[in-house]
Amino acid sequence: MAEQKPKTTKTGGTSSQSFLEFEEVKDDVIVTKMGGLRAVLAVSSTNFILKSQDEQNAIISRYQGFLNTLEHPIQIVMQSRHLDIKSYLEKVESRLMQQKNELLRMQTEEYIIYVSKLLEYGNIMNKTFYVVVPYNVAEVKSGFTQRLKDLALPARQIAASKERFMADLAHLTERTMRIESELLSLGLRVMRLKTAELVELLFNSYNAASGQKSHLDFSELEIG
Numbered sequence: 001m002a003e004q005k006p007k008t009t010k011t012g013g014t015s016s017q018s019f020l021e022f023e024e025v026k027d028d029v030i031v032t033k034m035g036g037l038r039a040v041l042a043v044s045s046t047n048f049i050l051k052s053q054d055e056q057n058a059i060i061s062r063y064q065g066f067l068n069t070l071e072h073p074i075q076i077v078m079q080s081r082h083l084d085i086k087s088y089l090e091k092v093e094s095r096l097m098q099q100k101n102e103l104l105r106m107q108t109e110e111y112i113i114y115v116s117k118l119l120e121y122g123n124i125m126n127k128t129f130y131v132v133v134p135y136n137v138a139e140v141k142s143g144f145t146q147r148l149k150d151l152a153l154p155a156r157q158i159a160a161s162k163e164r165f166m167a168d169l170a171h172l173t174e175r176t177m178r179i180e181s182e183l184l185s186l187g188l189r190v191m192r193l194k195t196a197e198l199v200e201l202l203f204n205s206y207n208a209a210s211g212q213k214s215h216l217d218f219s220e221l222e223i224g
Contacts, residue, residue, distance in 0.1 A: 020206075025198050027169060036136040037168055039176040040198060043129045044189035059186070066182050074179065075132035079205070083126040089115060130193075130201070133179050135172035137164070 022038075023031045030038040048056060089112060096108045118124065176192060183190045193201060 022202070025195055025202070028192065028194050028198070029169065029172060030198055030202070034136070036134060037172045038135075039133045039172055040193045040201065041131040041133065041176065041180060041183070042191045042193060042197075043131055043183055045127065045129055046188065062186050066186060069182060072175065073134065075134070077130040077132060079128045079130070081126050081128075081204075083124045085115070085119075085124060131179065131183065133172065133176045135168055135175060137168055 021032065023033050023035075025031070028039065030040070032038065046059070048059065051059065092108065092112055096105060096112070099105045099108060180190045180192065
């Protein structure tokens, strides 16, 4: 499988990648520096305020049941980004020019004015929610003799490392599918992020100070 890593900038002999909390992204998972694996699920939201009291109580009860079924920790992440809708308004305006129905033209013009006014009063924010599913590898302490064997036979060590990764990946996949099923039962839409989507999520997370939703140029990535 292809691995994707951002290009690094070296300053004083130290790569900027050494300050990141993850080692690499591959096979639809984030690999931490300690060898742990992380899968990420993009999860839809629900407008809780607009629900009736009975519906709200039902949602709370189902969510509580979901938490009680957890056998391991999860991380719930919310990202809030400024939503740039200029290109969207430009498309609406282009359709307005092609609209021949006078009533629809008036309604479209009013809609454009309304959205433009909203932009004058403040930024339109887009909130996205993610559930991070972890799988941490138990650290195995090897004796001095075993470490000498590993140094003498690096090929065996590499093969064992790959075998461990595939086994850990299988455990994480099973765990992630279980979480995904529970979230779907809550009436939420769930999608597991692929490798490229994980890279973009990390890129945007580490560039959150810009306040804008960034789009990663994958031509800047080294793919091996």
